[in-house]
Amino acid sequence: MTGHPAVTSIDALAPDLLAEARSHASRRAARTLVSGTSQRATLIALAEGAELAEHDSPPAATLYVVSGTVRLHSHSAEWTLERGHLATIPPERHGLTALDDVVVLLTVALR
Secondary structure, eight states, X not given: OOSSOSOOOHHHHHHHHHHHHHHSTTSEEEEEEEEOSSEEEEEEEEOTTOEEEEXXXXXXXXXXXXXXXXXXXXXXXXXXXXTTOEEEOOSSXXXXXXXXXXXXXXXXXXX
């Protein structure tokens, strides 16, 4: 893993990232916390109503809701996820919609 601290306080970073998302035109902000040859962990903040448009699925990924409520959707299903929920990202195109201000931790296997 390179370029990132060994330990990150998500609870400390989440409010600042959410404030950044609220002030940005896209209504979202993100910080990569871990990156290496086989995995990546990214903290993503979405202001209420913001979306991550449908995109392809990585080989394997999970989404953990740090705060707020988000809708994870694909063509075949949708899930409403709240604080404390952990979901497997479906192995198909999918997107996210912030139902209120939300911070999520996305962990992706890169191979």
